[in-house]
C-alpha cells in the first residue's frame with residue numbers, strides 16, 4: 581500500500597512514525613515537506629527571546645530513519661484528491677491513501693498597515709528577526725496583538741506577554757515599559773475559565789494590561805497605533821503580532837477546502853474524497869490549532885491505515901484531546917488538558933504554574949525530538 585503524507589509537521593511526523601513502528605518495510609510511506617527541518621512551535625519563542633540559538637531549534641529531516649518511510653524535500657504545487665495524485669516541483673506521486681497535513685500559513689497583508697507597522701512572530705523567520713531587534717528596544721509600549729480569533733496555540737500570545745516581562749526585567753528596563761495584549765477573544769484562554777482567570781491574575785501581578793473582545797481593524801504605521809473594533813486606539817512602540825491564518829494556497833486550489841479549511845469527519849478525519857484524510861491545522865475539525873491536536877489526529881489516521889493493511893478491524897474515534905504547557909513568566913510553566921470531542925461539551929483541567937512545569941515542558945519537546953528524529 582502506497583501512503584503519501586503531505587507535510588512533515590506534528591501530524592505528518594506522527595503518522596509516518598506510527599506506520600513505521602507498526603508495519604516497518606511492509607508499508608510504502610512517502611513524507612513530503614518543502615523545508616529541510618522541523619521546528620516545534622514554542623521553540624520560536626525561545627529563539628525570539630534569546631533563550632536558544634536559532635540553529636538549535638531546527639530538527640533536520642535528514643535524521644529521519646524509519647523503515648518503510650522515505651522523506652522528500654519538495655514543494656507541493658498541486659493536489660488532485662479525486663485521483664489521489666500529488667504534483668511537486670520535482671515530480672508526481674500517486675497514492676492508495678493520501679493524508680493532507682499541510683498546516684496553516686500566515687496572511688500578514690490581511691490586516692491593513694501591519695506589514696509596515698508591526699512584526700509577526702509566528703514564523704521562524706519572524707521570530708528570528710525579532711531576536712535581533714529586541715536588544716535594540718530601549719523602552720516604551722510593547723503590544724502583543726492578536727489579529728484573528730483562529731490562531732495556532734491559543735495560549736501563545738499570553739505566554740509571549742509574560743516572557744516579554746521576564747525579558748525586559750532581565751535587561752533592567754521593565755519599569756520604562758508597558759506591556760499590553762489585545763485579543764478578539766473574550767478571555768486570554770476561553771476554553772478554560774480556570775486557565776483564563778489564572779493568566780489574568782498573573783497579568784495583574786506582572787502589570788501586563790489585557791484588552792479582550794477587541795479585533796484589530798487596522799494598524800497605523802505613521803502614528804504607531806492599533807485601531808480596535810471597540811473604537812479604542814492603542815499606541816505602541818513595538819508591535820508583536822499574531823497574523824491572520826489561512827490554509828496553504830495549494831490546499832485552497834485543490835477543491836478540498838470549504839470556507840477556507842478542509843472539512844473532515846470528526847471521528848475518522850476522513851475528507852469527502854475516498855481514502856483521503858486531513859489532519860491538524862489545515863482542517864476545520866473543531867479543535868484549536870495546536871501541535872498536540874495534530875499529533876493526536878495523526879495517531880487516529882495511522883490506526884485506520886494499519887487496520888486496513890492488516891485486513892480490517894475497529895479503531896478508536898478521534899477525541900480531540902491534548903495537554904499543553906503554558907509559560908507563566910518567573911520561570912514557571914502551567915499545564916492544561918483539554919478534551920474537545922470526547923463528550924457533548926469540551927472539558928478541561930488546569931494545573932497552575934510551577935517550577936517543575938518547566939522540566940515537564942522540556943520533556944515534551946525532547947520526547948518528540950527522540951521519537952521522530954532519533955535525537
Ligand SMILES: Cc1cc2nc3c(=O)[nH]c(=O)nc-3n(C[C@H](O)[C@H](O)[C@H](O)COP(=O)(O)OP(=O)(O)OC[C@H]3O[C@@H](n4cnc5c(N)ncnc54)[C@H](O)[C@@H]3O)c2cc1C
Nearest residue numbers: 587589590591614621622656682683733860861870871872
Ligand atoms: C509561537 C508558537 C508557539 C506554539 N506552541 C505550541 C505548544 O506549546 N504546543 C502545541 O501543541 N502547539 C504549539 N504551537 C502550534 C503548533 O506549532 C502547530 O499547531 C502545529 O505545528 C500544527 O501541526 P500540523 O501538523 O497541523 O502543521 P505543521 O506542523 O505546521 O506542519 C505543516 C507542514 O506542511 C509543510 N507545507 C506547507 N505547505 C507546503 C507545500 N506547498 N509543499 C510542501 N510542504 C508544505 C510545512 O513546511 C510544514 O512543515 C505553537 C505555534 C506557535 C506559532
